[in-house]
Amino acid sequence: MAISVTINGEQRDLNVDPDTPLLWVIRDHLQLTGTKFGCGIAQCGACTVHMNGTPIRSCSMPVSAVAGQQITTIEAVSGPEAEALQAAWEELAVYQCGYCQSGQLMSAVNLLKSKPTPSDTDIDQFMSGNICRCATYVRIRAGIKHAAAQLATEVTL
Amino acid sequence: MQFSSGAHAANKADPSKGLEANAFVNIHPDNRVILTIKHLEMGQGTYTGLATLIAEELDADWAQIETVGAPANPEKFKNLLFGAQLTGGSSAIANSYSQMREAGAAAEQWQVKAASITVKQGVISHAASKRSASFGDMAIAAAKQALPSTVSLKDPKDFVLIGKANLARKDTGKTNGKAIFTQDVQFPNMLTAVVAHPPAFGASLKHVDASKAEKLPGVKAVVTIPSGVAVLADTFWQAKKGRDALSLEWNSPTADISSPAQMAEYKKLAQTPGLQARNDGDVAAVLGADKNHLIAEYEFPYLAHAAMEPMNCVLQKTAAGVEMWYGCQGQSWDQAAVAKVFGLAPERIKINTLLAGGSFGRRAGFTSDYPVELANIVKAWGKSAPVKLVWTREDDTQAGYYRPAYVHRLAASLNSKGDITAWQQCIVGQAITGADAKTVDRLSVEGAANLPYAIPNILVEAHNTYNAVPVSFWRSVGSTHTAYAVNLYRRASPPRQTRSA
Ligand code: FES
Ligand code: FES
Numbered sequence: 001m002a003i004s005v006t007i008n009g010e011q012r013d014l015n016v017d018p019d020t021p022l023l024w025v026i027r028d029h030l031q032l033t034g035t036k037f038g039c040g041i042a043q044c045g046a047c048t049v050h051m052n053g054t055p056i057r058s059c060s061m062p063v064s065a066v067a068g069q070q071i072t073t074i075e076a077v078s079g080p081e082a083e084a085l086q087a088a089w090e091e092l093a094v095y096q097c098g099y100c101q102s103g104q105l106m107s108a109v110n111l112l113k114s115k116p117t118p119s120d121t122d123i124d125q126f127m128s129g130n131i132c133r134c135a136t137y138v139r140i141r142a143g144i145k146h147a148a149a150q151l152a153t154e155v156t157l
Numbered sequence: 158m159q160f161s162s163g164a165h166a167a168n169k170a171d172p173s174k175g176l177e178a179n180a181f182v183n184i185h186p187d188n189r190v191i192l193t194i195k196h197l198e199m200g201q202g203t204y205t206g207l208a209t210l211i212a213e214e215l216d217a218d219w220a221q222i223e224t225v226g227a228p229a230n231p232e233k234f235k236n237l238l239f240g241a242q243l244t245g246g247s248s249a250i251a252n253s254y255s256q257m258r259e260a261g262a263a264a265e266q267w268q269v270k271a272a273s274i275t276v277k278q279g280v281i282s283h284a285a286s287k288r289s290a291s292f293g294d295m296a297i298a299a300a301k302q303a304l305p306s307t308v309s310l311k312d313p314k315d316f317v318l319i320g321k322a323n324l325a326r327k328d329t330g331k332t333n334g335k336a337i338f339t340q341d342v343q344f345p346n347m348l349t350a351v352v353a354h355p356p357a358f359g360a361s362l363k364h365v366d367a368s369k370a371e372k373l374p375g376v377k378a379v380v381t382i383p384s385g386v387a388v389l390a391d392t393f394w395q396a397k398k399g400r401d402a403l404s405l406e407w408n409s410p411t412a413d414i415s416s417p418a419q420m421a422e423y424k425k426l427a428q429t430p431g432l433q434a435r436n437d438g439d440v441a442a443v444l445g446a447d448k449n450h451l452i453a454e455y456e457f458p459y460l461a462h463a464a465m466e467p468m469n470c471v472l473q474k475t476a477a478g479v480e481m482w483y484g485c486q487g488q489s490w491d492q493a494a495v496a497k498v499f500g501l502a503p504e505r506i507k508i509n510t511l512l513a514g515g516s517f518g519r520r521a522g523f524t525s526d527y528p529v530e531l532a533n534i535v536k537a538w539g540k541s542a543p544v545k546l547v548w549t550r551e552d553d554t555q556a557g558y559y560r561p562a563y564v565h566r567l568a569a570s571l572n573s574k575g576d577i578t579a580w581q582q583c584i585v586g587q588a589i590t591g592a593d594a595k596t597v598d599r600l601s602v603e604g605a606a607n608l609p610y611a612i613p614n615i616l617v618e619a620h621n622t623y624n625a626v627p628v629s630f631w632r633s634v635g636s637t638h639t640a641y642a643v644n645l646y647r648r649a650s651p652p653r654q655t656r657s658a
Contacts, residue, residue, distance in 0.1 A: 017374070020394045028349075028392040033341035034334015036514070037393075038465055039550040046465065074334035086332040090325065097200030098331030099338060099465040099514025133465040133515050134200045 003067050007032070008076035018064035022056075023047045025063045026073060034074040034102050038131070045130030048103035049073050055110050057129075074102040080154065081112040084147035094143040096134035104130050108144050117148050172300035175293075178264035180233040181211060181257065188279070188293030190217050192327075195227040195234035195253065197244040197486045197520070199464075199513040204327040206250055207257050213318045214261030214311060217292065218279030224327045226510035229488035241489035245521050245630065255310075262308040268292065268299040328512060338514050339469045339483040340547070347471070347543040348377055350534050351396040353403055354385040354552060359410035359625035362386065370402040379403070380537040384526075387534045393547055414624050416562070420456055423564035423585040423622065427454065431583055431618035432597045434606040438614030443579035447570040450579075453646050454566050457586075457638045459559035460631055466514025467553035468527045472535050473543035478505030479535075481528065484513025486520035494525035498532035518630035522558055523591065526627070560631030561587040563601075565642035579614040584639070587628045588621040596621075600630075604639030 004013050005022075007030060016025055021040075026032050026049070035058060038046030042060040049058045050072040058071075085108050088094070095101045104127070111118055111126040118126070123141050132140065176184040183191040192211050196203040204224040212222050227234040231242040237252040239245075265276060275282050282289040318324065330336035355361060365386050367379035375395030380387050388399035444450050471482040478501050485491055485508050496503040513520055531546040538544070548556065563586035570579040582605050588598030597619055599606075606617045631637055 017394070017398075020392075024392060024394040027341075028394070031343050032334070033337070033343065036338075036466070037340060037547075038467075041550070044465070044550075089332045093202075093323070093326050095200075095326075095331045096202070097198075097465060097513060097515045098328065098336055101331050102334050105332060131465070133463060133517075 003063055005063065005066055005069065005071060007071045008073060009070075014063065016063060019062050021059050022049070022061045022063050022066055022071065023058040026058060026071075032073050032075050036099055036102055038100065038103075043131070044100070045103040045107060046100050048106040048130065050077070050106060050110070053110075053113075055107050074106060077106060077109060079109070080151055081109045081147070084150045084154075085109060085112070085143065088143040088146040088150065092139055092143050092146060094136055094139040096132075096136055100130065100132045100134075100136075104132065104140055108140070108147075111144065112148060112151065116151060118144060172297050174300075175296035176264070176267065176299040178267050178299075179260050180227075180230075181260040182215065182264040184264065184268070184292050184296040184299070186293050186296045188221055188291045188296075189223055190215070190221050190279075190292060191223050191225060193227045193234075194224050195242070196236075196249040197484060197510060197513055197516070198224075198226065198328045199244075199484065199486070199516040199520070201249070202326070202328070203244070203249045205324060207253055208327045209318050209324060210250075210254060210257035211261035211264075213316055214258045215265045216276035216278065217261075219318065219324060221279050221292070222327060226512070227488075228510060229485065229492045229506065229508035231489045231492075235489070241487070243487045243489055243521060245486070245518065247633075258310050259308055262310055263305055266305040266308055267302060268295045336512055338466055338512050339471060339545075340466055340514070342471045342482045342511070342545060344471075344473075344543045347545055348389045348391060349393045349396045350387045350389045350531065350544050350546045351393070351400045351549070352382070352385045352387045352530065352534070352546070352552070353400050353405055354556060355407050355410075357407075357410045358414070358557065358627070359412060360407045362405070363408045364406040366404040369404070370399040373399050373402060375399075378538050380534060382530065382533040382537055384530050384533070387537075387546075389534070389538060389544060396547070397549070410625065412625065414626065416458070419562065419624070420564065423456075423562075423620075424454060424566075426585045426620045426622070427564050427566035427583045429620075431585070431620040432595070433616070434597045434599075434602040434619055435608075435615055435617040437612075437616075438579070440579045440581050440614045440616035443570050443614050444568055444581060447579075450568050450570045451649065452566065452568045453649055454564060455638075455642045455645060457560075457563040457565070457641075459557075459562045459626065459628075460637070461554055461557075461559055462515075462517040462519035462631060463554065464513070464515030464517060464519050467550050468519070468548045468556070469546055470528050470531045471543055471545045472528070472531045474499075474535055474541045475507075478507065479532070480507045480509070482509045482511055483528070484516065484520055485510045485528075486513065486516055487522070487525070490521070490523065491525045491528045494529050495532045498529055498536055517632040518634070519558060522629040523589075524627075526556070526558065557627040558629040559626065560637060561589065561601075561626075561628040563638050565605075565638065567642060567646040569646070577610065577612045579616075580608065580610075580612045581616045581618075582608075582642070583618045583620070585620045586622060586638075587624065587626070589628055589630060589634070592621055594621055594623075600635050602639065603635030605635070605643065608643065
């Protein structure tokens with residue numbers, strides 16, 4: 001069955017089983033491997049992508065449910081929040097193994113869009129669905145705050 | 158998709174590719190310096206750490222350094238502390254400190270011979286003639302020169318990189334989706350394998366009916382292997398649906414195991430004399446004379462590594478032997494184990510080492526379980542397309558290679574000043590090394606047998622236990638439980654006056 005999904009701005013007509021999770025369409029059919037498989041049951045956040053700008057767990061979303069929607073993955077995420085976060089992640093060496101970090105960044109982009117200057121509690125609450133087994137949580141928090149500060153200076157300039 | 162294998166082009170035959178100074182340093186004419194890192198990058202930062210050592214002596218510019226994981230080649234890339242190609246024991250810097258600096262120094266001196274020349278941040282300068290060149294400019298010419306016979310290392314006071322914080326990381330691609338983990342390996346005709354494992358440790362396959370699975374779209378083969386039944390399909394989802402469609406019957410496990418029964422058995426054992434790991438002075442006499450000594454028992458459960466990236470591996474049969482791509486932590490062990498499955502010499506197993514999404518000890522194990530599982534799948538299947546073995550999170554959690562469960566029993570005596578005069582610790586659990594019932598497993602007692610306190614009477618004993626639950630290294634190994642028990646006990650044991658131990 002052909003399903004049409006817009007991924008990273010490009011319309012893709014896919015011939016896949018409708019119950020195939022979006023994650024595996026992205027990874028195995030479109031070969032965009034930045035979005036990770038961690039649990040497959042919406043418990044870890046490694047597979048986070050944006051649907052119409054909102055974070056979703058792609059492992060638990062059948063591709064048929066996202067037909068006609070706009071999906072963005074880590075490979076194409078853009079805008080001031082994404083850029084500030086990616087720069088902060090490198091500058092503060094936030095990641096360790098890195099396997100969870102695509103998902104962390106995709107969630108963090110939305111956090112900063114909805115709350116440009118999040119508190120520790122805001123960060124902990126918003127990011128709680130993204131597990132990091134290397135336990136980089138302290139630096140994730142610092143990275144988000146660093147990016148928020150950078151964005152604030154850009155706005156006032 | 159291209160993977161650099163780390164085994165650089167034989168540019169002694171073709172100097173136009175630049176200078177392959179040694180196993181670790183490759184200087185390209187385009188001025189990139191590619192360093193081969195012999196330890197697995199699993200999040201601990203070893204690509205940055207080892208690169209720092211080489212770049213320091215090479216006087217390279219940090220920005221021109223790139224890194225690649227070393228392929229399996231124990232002769233070139235062994236851990237100098239273990240004598241095998243293996244990442245573990247927090248030993249990457251310790252075993253490579255001089256080796257990496259010498260590799261960097263040799264590469265620098267190969268390019269630059271005259272004493273009147275200086276090198277700084279990747280620029281080679283001759284002050285008298287006011288000429289300068291980049292590493293890339295010199296790479297082709299240097300490749301035609303003979304190796305320097307001796308190298309001299311920097312005085313630590315001249316270090317510009319070693320010891321400096323905040324060097325940009327060299328395990329790049331982790332913020333834009335570009336970093337390639339095992340899970341991300343793609344080849345045009347690659348299949349994905351998902352395996353149905355026995356539902357209990359020690360259980361075995363009785364019967365499989367794969368007729369439904371074999372009819373599903375994308376499913377290419379179903380093969381029975383020693384560790385279960387594997388479904389091979391074009392994509393992960395098809396393979397997983399194939400596994401779900403298998404009709405399986407299992408033989409019951411050879412022995413029943415339950416956590417409460419195991420803990421009860423361990424606690425009984427802890428009260429009996431065990432294998433002596435350390436025996437200083439006369440603990441029995443001192444404890445026997447002290448009616449007030451405190452006895453404490455600590456229970457430790459099995460622990461799963463639960464690396465963020467569930468276990469996985471890619472393997473292809475080739476004309477030359479076998480080629481593999483994965484976050485390999487113990488190349489020497491895996492090479493030998495996979496070679497055995499195929500009846501090949503270990504050097505015919507080519508392993509390309511990729512980034513690992515965490516490991517915490519899981520990817521290094523005496524049995525090389527998941528590489529061997531994939532080798533058995535490909536051997537049973539008999540074809541030559543590459544196959545990616547993917548464990549689901551459930552597979553990863555249930556498969557084990559846990560940190561063993563333990564019971565610790567501690568007793569100590571204090572004198573009137575509060576000093577500890579006798580210390581007894583008995584540790585009961587499975588031996589990671591597989592030690593027999595007469596041999597102390599040094600990994601079970603590390604952190605206890607080498608107790609650093611000045612106590613005149615110390616007795617540390619261990620009982621090795623045996624069951625079907627697979628156990629292995631878990632980060633920091635013995636100290637995860639020994640240090641914990643020791644320090645809990647020290648806090649629990651009431652000081653009579655002060656504590657000087
Ligand atoms: S893989 Fe989707 S939440 Fe874990
Ligand atoms: S960086 Fe390793 S799991 Fe988050």
